[in-house]
Amino acid sequence: MKMRNPPVNSLSLEFLTELLISLEKLENDKTFRGIIITSDCPGIFSAGLDLLEMYGRDPAHCAEYWKAVQELWLRVYLSNLVVIGAINGISPAGGCLLSLSCDYRVLANNPKYAIGLNETLLGIIAPFWFKDVLVNTIGHRAAERALQLGFLFPPSDALQVGIVDQVVPEDQVQSTARSVMAQWLAIPDHARQLTKNLVRKPTADRLLQQRDADIQNFVRFISRDSIQKSLHVYLEKLKQKKG
Numbered sequence: 001m002k003m004r005n006p007p008v009n010s011l012s013l014e015f016l017t018e019l020l021i022s023l024e025k026l027e028n029d030k031t032f033r034g035i036i037i038t039s040d041c042p043g044i045f046s047a048g049l050d051l052l053e054m055y056g057r058d059p060a061h062c063a064e065y066w067k068a069v070q071e072l073w074l075r076v077y078l079s080n081l082v083v084i085g086a087i088n089g090i091s092p093a094g095g096c097l098l099s100l101s102c103d104y105r106v107l108a109n110n111p112k113y114a115i116g117l118n119e120t121l122l123g124i125i126a127p128f129w130f131k132d133v134l135v136n137t138i139g140h141r142a143a144e145r146a147l148q149l150g151f152l153f154p155p156s157d158a159l160q161v162g163i164v165d166q167v168v169p170e171d172q173v174q175s176t177a178r179s180v181m182a183q184w185l186a187i188p189d190h191a192r193q194l195t196k197n198l199v200r201k202p203t204a205d206r207l208l209q210q211r212d213a214d215i216q217n218f219v220r221f222i223s224r225d226s227i228q229k230s231l232h233v234y235l236e237k238l239k240q241k242k243g
């Protein structure tokens, strides 16, 4: 699955909906046993959640958006398919969450391709289920530092901390992802799927048990004047970077 929402594969409501529909189709087609998620935007896996869906929007829109974010995460995280991330670009925040929700992550060895949950740098906070997935992946201590400081790990650090499973030369990302897929597909589906569910369900259940409350928390938080100001400043910084 090649993500194509130029220029930066930001996860807008429309793009999330497209991804959800595509994933659902693949899940329902029994001829598919695995997917490789990668990007069609040069140098960018995904810029994460679309800031314009959270800035200057009314509460109803924010609620609809957050529901779609939850939905995509649950679908990828709990997918019965083998999901491999072929991460061929930078992957901050929501882009990192998408990567972390794969079963295996292969990152291209380019110092620009940083990955991490950088929410604090925007003046916002990673929701508890983003945090849970990071803690599950890199452990409590590494996650508490990474989350508070908004670390974006370059490939060598990402491998060392375990946020990705493999770092390979850029031209080998897709072929490595395909070899990894072959290894994973050698395992009988039912055994692998039940095991995946056993490991991941408790984390997903934490959100499933409080989805509506999570949406309300998000809407309350994102609607605060101080948070809207932080998003404004961050968006202006992105604009000014262009010069």
Ligand SMILES: CC/C=C\C/C=C/CCC/C=C/CC(=O)SCCNC(=O)CCNC(=O)[C@H](O)C(C)(C)COP(=O)(O)OP(=O)(O)OC[C@H]1O[C@@H](n2cnc3c(N)ncnc32)[C@H](O)[C@@H]1OP(=O)(O)O
Binding pocket: 007, 008, 010, 044, 046, 047, 048, 049, 050, 051, 052, 090, 092, 093, 094, 095, 118, 119, 122, 124, 125, 126, 127, 217, 218, 221, 222, 235, 238, 239, 241, 242
């Ligand atoms: C009590 C609490 C309860 C609940 C919790 C509440 C919480 C809130 C949690 C919200 C979670 C959010 C997670 C996220 O994913 S936030 C998004 C984080 N993303 C980033 O920080 C990345 C920002 N982008 C960049 O750093 C660069 O764009 C990038 C390195 C990806 C690419 O750089 P490049 O130089 O190639 O392109 P740019 O010129 O910067 O960008 C091109 C245009 O794209 C726009 N852009 C970039 N990123 C985004 C984005 N994430 N959303 C929307 N738009 C984006 C950028 O502004 C440029 O636009 P134009 O100027 O061309 O109009």
